[in-house]
Amino acid sequence: MNLEFLFYPRSVAVIGASHVPGKIGNAIMKSVARQFNGKIYAVNVKGGEIEINGQRFKVYRSILEIPDEVDVAVIAIPAKFVPDVIDECGQKGVKGAIVISAGFKEAGRADLEEELVKRARKWGIRIVGPNCLGVTNLENGFDCNFNPPERQARPKFGGIAFMSQSGAFGAAILDWAAKHNVGMSKFISLGNMADLDESDFMSYLKDDPKTKVITAYLEGVKDGRKFFKIARETTKAKPVIILKAGRTEAGAKAAASHTGSLAGSYAIYEAAFEQTGVLSAKSMRQLFNYAKALAMQKPAKGDRIAIVTNGGGAGVMMSDGLLEKGLKLAQLSDETNEKFAKAIEEGKLPHHMSYKNPIDVIGDAPSKRYELAMRYALEDPNVDVLVVIALFQSPALDEGIVDVMEKVQEYGKPIVFVAPGGEYPEKMARRIEEKGVPVFETVEDGVDAVYALVKYGKYLSEV
Helix, strand or coil, X not given: CCCHHHHCCCEEEEECCCCCCCCHHHHHHHHHHHHCCCEEEEECCCCCEEEECCEEEEEECCHHHCCCCCCEEEECCCHHHHHHHHXXXXXXXXXXXXXXXXXXXXXXXXXXXXXXXXXXXXXXXEEECCCCCCEEECCCCEECCCCCCCCCCCXXXXXXXXXXXXXXXXXXXXXXXXXXXXXXXEXXXXXXXXXXXXXXXXXXXXXXXXXXXXXXXXXXXCCHHHHXXXXXXXXXXXXXXXXXXXXXXXXXXXXXXXXXXXXXXXXXXXXXXXXXXXXXECCHHHHHHXXXXXXXXXXXXXXXXXXEECCHHHHHHHXXXXXXXXXXXXXXXXXXXXXXXXXXXXXXXXXXXXXXXXXXXXXXXXXXXXXXXXXXXXXXXCCCEXXXXXXXXXXXXXXXXXXXXXXXXXXCCCEEEEXXXXXXXXXXXXXXXHCCCXXXXXXXXXXXXXXXXXXXXXXXXXX
């Protein structure tokens, strides 16, 4: 499905544009005008002129007054006027309409939503929403999200796409991703999915070269058969991670009143996800743990994990977490054990360290000791994934670890790094991530990351 025009429009009309601060039409104009390089047109029945971000815009009374072509209309006017405005958009030759306006199916006006779709179909216009936050393309700055950046930050450009049936949750995810330095490609607020649904966007993102991992918050899918077919095709090309809300009976009822969504039985969704290779996340944090790992590392070829740590306790916690997830601690080969024994004998590694996996390089380990232990582990054919735990609070662990992490990727095996703590570990984490290795704040986050790499790798080996 080619939806390029929605993410890479040459021209955009904001219908309901306003000069009044705090009005949605004013906030959308500010968002669109912030970084987007295409043509922007303001439309409001009142006409006149408005100033946005230091730029002056003529206000057209109707989209039909705009002298040039318009690719996309962003609509933020009372719901009852939207169908007629869609007719005007059709006459203008608009390809897509992003309907921010609420007051449709979710407010008991299914008839108004049906009329909106009927008019759009007549003209061949594709609809995002209604009752949504719009779309954001982090690559080209096209952003019709009305939340101001001082309240909801935009993440940097990266490989994770996110679609959300909840606008508020979507906004929180964007803010969270920006805070945690997670790069995103595209954000889609699905709203009521009157026309374009989660499967349509999944199909588009499957072929989007800028997206490495597809993530979503869903309360329900619109068409189960369509979702199943497209999800199965998509997961063969790239990972799909879904946080499904409405897992309980009470949650399902809340979803119905929120976006008019039929949540359905959670067990059915879980079975569908398992069969189609979709990774099911149980929390916002887990969603991004999975996504970050899969965006930055190759899927694992097996489930045997080696751990290298400078803290014994953290190694034990990681072992527990991995085994509880059904993963295995790698049994290091005799050859690897001999390498460790020889290095200890030659004084390259300390006598009191343990190399039984978890490999404990102990608290006074500098980066050179880490490197040796990591290389031995990665060279072992019994190891599919390496977990590195670094307690940066130790003064012995020098900044050379950053370059070491870049070098050890030459083995081609997935690596997950865990750096618990505060400000200094976080600073080092950002530097390590610049070298291509994902870093996680807690052992539990690291367990999630390893699980995603193994689970998706196993799925790919079976399809």
